[in-house]
Amino acid sequence: MTDLSVPLDQLIACPCCDALHHATVLGETERAACVRCGTLLITPRTRSFLHVIALAFTAMILMVGAVFFPFLTISAKGLSHASSVFEAAMAFSDGILAPLSLAVLLAIVALPTLRFAALIYTLWPLSNGRPAWPHAARAFRLAEELQPWAMAEIFIIGTAVALVKVAGLASVSLGPAFWAFCALIIVTALKNVFMSKWTIWRAIEQS
């Protein structure tokens, strides 16, 4: 039973089913899940904020490579054509489909980059033991809310499907941007594993 005589900032309500729990800082190998619905509430702070910052920086550098290096090159019957990620997004740019170009560009390049930048902005002062910069809470909330709309990993699966479709028509060679994009997906996944939302929110509140 949850004892209500504690200050409100030591309680956590499950965002999925509203069950109240006592929030505590966990040890290295512990993780806290909701007793009723099993939603993960608190993951341990096994890796410091510095790890997340390092991974976010890595991801941003990879993103620069992924956007500007050649992505795929196609050749058939003596003709060849190279395409970058930017050109893939711009494929819709003529005619009435132009807004879709913007949406694709946002989903695969702009929103992931913005998320990494917001994370670095939030965690940089905290990892150095200094108070959070102004609007850090807003920046971190933005990073959280943008998560479903950042679709870099879906783009890579889409690339794989496109490669198979083209295979009968022409031969395709993979450029450095393709590998940069694959590395980006792995780095993003690692960053998500190392991040504890509750710990970051607490650090922002207490700074």
Place this chain on the structure above:
Amino acid sequence: MTPTVSVLTARDAGLTGCTRCGRVWPEGTQACGRCGARLRRVSTAGLQRVWAWWLAGLIFYIPANLYPMLRTATLGGHQQNTILGGVVELLAHHNYLVAGVVFFASLVIPVAKFFAIAYLALSVGHERRAGSHPHLHLYEVVEFIGRWSMIDVFVVAILSALVQLGAVASIHPGPAAASFALSVAFTMLSAQSFDPRLIWRGPAQAKDP
């Protein structure tokens, strides 16, 4: 198996939990003082937004299937492919795995999502059931899998950018790409508008205003 007896919810305790960061505030607080998110009471009023986005998604899903997704011009002639036509063509080339991926991402997932969201919204709207694990799992699957439907839009983008070989072969996007992307985005918004805390609200608490 379902431990519903000993669970105290924030709502029962006269508190409102922030769905963004989990911080708890006294009932009536407007915005979370920690993360700034707007605090919402657990109520079925939010279902209206779920239905609105759901309907918008359904409307755009119809042209997405009727209009061509891809226009291909090769030496052999012109060809237009709808979503289903693309799957059939992949099957004809014996690419069963990729045909399966596209079939699932573009046809099975969107249709199943419309049914799943409608089922969840109807079952909590009528308040017949208290906390149920199958409902929660359904919600989690819908939330997780919805964005993967975008695969087909990215395939069209990559193919149109890449296959530009003049007279030999060129591919251009069709109008279905835009309406499909909108349909996926609207159903994502519909799923996000659904408050999973409603799944757990028992009939006892549903009676009070």
